[in-house]
Amino acid sequence: MKKQIIALGGGGFSMEANLAIDRYILSQAMNKRPKICFLGTASGDAQSYIDKFYGAYKKLECRPSHLSLFKPFTSDIESFLLSQDVVFVGGGNTKSMLAVWREWQVDEVLRKAYDQGVVLSGLSAGSICWFEHGVTDSIPGSLSVLPCLGFLKGSHCPHYESEPARRPSYEKLIENDLISRGMAADDGVAVHYIDGVVSAVVSSKEDSKAFLVSKNGGDIEEKVLEPKLLSAVPFGTKSVERVYSHAPWETKVGYCRALKVGHQIFVTGTAPINDDGTVHAPGNAYAQARRCLELVERAFEKLGADLSSVTRTRMFVTNIKDWEAFGKAHAECFARNPPTTTMVEVKSLIDPKMLIEIEVDAIVSTVT
Helix, strand or coil: CCCEEEEECCCHHHCCCCCHHHHHHHHCCCCCCCEEEEECHHHCCCHHHHHHHHHHHCCCCCEEEEECCCCCCCCCHHHHHHCCCEEEECCCCHHHHHHHHHHHCHHHHHHHHHHCCCEEEEECHHHHCCEEEEEECCCCCCCEEEECCCCEEEEEECCCCCCCCHHHHHHHHHHCCCCCCEEEECCCEEEEEECCEEEEEEECCCCCCEEEEEEECCEEEEEEECCEECCCCCCCCCCEEEECCCCHHHHHHHCCCEEEECCEEEEEEECCECCCCCECCCCCHHHHHHHHHHHHHHHHHHCCCCHHHEEEEEEEECCHHHHHHHHHHHHHHHCCCCCEEEEEECCCCCCCCCCEEEEEEEECCCCC
C-alpha cells in the first residue's frame, strides 16, 4: 500500500478558479469517484471556507464531505476518516490546529490513514503539518519554527515567493540551524510524495516552482524543482466533470445528469421529477417543461455555468398538440439567449405521467 502526501504551497480551490490541482489530488486515489473529507480546523471550521470547498468539489467527480471538530457530527472520528480516499486540510493557524487535533487524537488517526493508503493533502497549514517542522505565522510577530507531525522528513515553507518575508526567513532559520533543510513551495505548486520521497511536482501556474533549500557550509543552496504545468485545460482535451442527480435510473442505466468535457457541456434527457422522486405536476405541460429546465439549470450551476451558454435543446414530448405550453416555458428561460432547438413527439416516456423530457448541449468560454 503506497503512502501519499500532496503538499501545496498555496493555490487549489480556496485561492484559484482553476481546479487543476484539485483534479490532480483526486486522480491519485484508487477509487474512480473518491470520497474526500475537508478538515478546516486551522480556520476554526469557518463556514465560508467549508462552503467554498463544497462549491468546488461538487463540480468534480468525487464524494465530498467535511469534519468539524468544533461541531462534530460523529463520535467515531477514526472510522469516518479511515473510510475516506482523500483527506484535504485547509489553511489557517497551524499551531492551534495541531493542538485541537491532539486533543481529539486526530493526529493518531491521520497516521493510521496515511499508513493505510488514504491520500493526505492540504495547503499552507495543511501542508506544513505533514513535515517534521514548518515555517509558520501562527504566532503574531515574525515567522517562526513549529514542530509538526513528522510524517515527512525535513521542513516545509509554503507561499515561498508570494509572501515576501517567507524566503529570507526560511533561509535565515536554516542558516542558523534552527530548522532542518526542506521543501519550499510557491502558491499554485503541489509536491507529491510517495512513501516519503518526492514523486512529482505539479503546478497550476507557469511561473511557480518548488525548491529544495539546504545549507552547504555557510551558504544557503536552493535547488529548483521545475513542476509539470497543469493549468487551464486546453480546448478539446478529455478532462471530464460529471454531475449526478442520484435518481434511481442513473445506476440502473449507467449515466449521469450532466457531463462537462473541456468547453462543452452535455445534459442528459431531463424529466420533470420532484426532489422526492415523484413526477412534477401531472397533466400540466407548461409546469413540467419549467421543471425540466430548472433541473437543467441546477446541473449547470454545479458545473460553474449558466443557461446563457446553451447552444441546442431537444424536447421530446408525448403530445405535440401541447407545443405552445412547452414552447412558452422554453421561451421564458431562453428569451435573452435563444439556442437552436428541436421538438419531437414520441410514443411515451419512462413514466406515463411524464409529458416532456429535455436534452441540452452548451459551449462555455472557460474551463474550471
